[in-house]
Amino acid sequence: SQKIEQNSEALNIQEGKTATLTCNYTNYSPAYLQWYRQDPGRGPVFLLLIRENEKEKRKERLKVTFDTTLKQSLFHITASQPADSATYLCALDDGTGDDKIIFGKGTRLHILP
Amino acid sequence: GAVVSQHPSRVICKSGTSVKIECRSLDFQATTMFWYRQFPKQSLMLMATSNEGSKATYEQGVEKDKFLINHASLTLSTLTVTSAHPEDSSFYICSPSLTDTQYFGPGTRLTVL
Numbered sequence: 001s002q003k004i005e006q007n008s009e010a011l012n013i014q015e016g017k018t019a020t021l022t023c024n025y026t027n028y029s030p031a032y033l034q035w036y037r038q039d040p041g042r043g044p045v046f047l048l049l050i051r052e053n054e055k056e057k058r059k060e061r062l063k064v065t066f067d068t069t070l071k072q073s074l075f076h077i078t079a080s081q082p083a084d085s086a087t088y089l090c091a092l093d094d095g096t097g098d099d100k101i102i103f104g105k106g107t108r109l110h111i112l113p
Numbered sequence: 114g115a116v117v118s119q120h121p122s123r124v125i126c127k128s129g130t131s132v133k134i135e136c137r138s139l140d141f142q143a144t145t146m147f148w149y150r151q152f153p154k155q156s157l158m159l160m161a162t163s164n165e166g167s168k169a170t171y172e173q174g175v176e177k178d179k180f181l182i183n184h185a186s187l188t189l190s191t192l193t194v195t196s197a198h199p200e201d202s203s204f205y206i207c208s209p210s211l212t213d214t215q216y217f218g219p220g221t222r223l224t225v226l
Binding site: 004009034036041042043044045046049089098099100101102103104105106 | 117119145147154155156157158159162204206208210214215216217218219220222
């Protein structure tokens with residue numbers, strides 16, 4: 001069956017350290033994968049998109065990797081700050097070419113001061 | 114980034130009533146609109162996809178007669194939950210699509226008593 005799994009429901013990281021979140025998928029062949037941030041009671045906010053032919057993408061303190069062999073994406077936040085505390089969602093296109101994206105359950109990240 | 118509004122942000126209604134949720138893309142034209150719902154600690158689940166001027170396509174298990182979607186223009190889509198019941202209580206989020214990036218509305222919290 002098709003699955004998207006994010007490594008843990010919650011993650012606590014000390015301020016200043018790098019937070020690494022994992023997204024694994026099974027039985028999908030996505031053309032791209034996205035990461036979103038969601039704050040409580042709010043809609044997701046787009047952060048980064050990485051395509052299947054890209055290994056790594058960076059945006060300020062964010063870095064995303066995409067390994068289509070391992071079927072895994074890693075999302076890194078360097079020099080983490082308490083304001084980075086949120087739920088981070090991994091999403092990928094379902095491979096049917098109709099722009100539908102499928103979301104993981106998310107990982108709640110807590111940056112501890 | 115793109116601006117998406119949803120109205121209302123929060124609604125409480127009695128069982129059996131209908132509730133209309135509006136979604137507007139304020140600074141871009143969206144040919145495709147996705148509607149999601151999210152239960153607590155769950156991933157966003159796609160309910161339906163609509164293209165401007167045509168009928169919506171519903172995901173398996175989503176009743177089209179219960180969740181009426183109207184995509185009247187490139188900047189406005191509505192979702193009407195008809196004869197709402199307590200099990201329809203959820204967080205409803207619209208997502209207008211612009212190329213391969215989806216932007217999300219702030220969400221509508223529906224509580225059916």
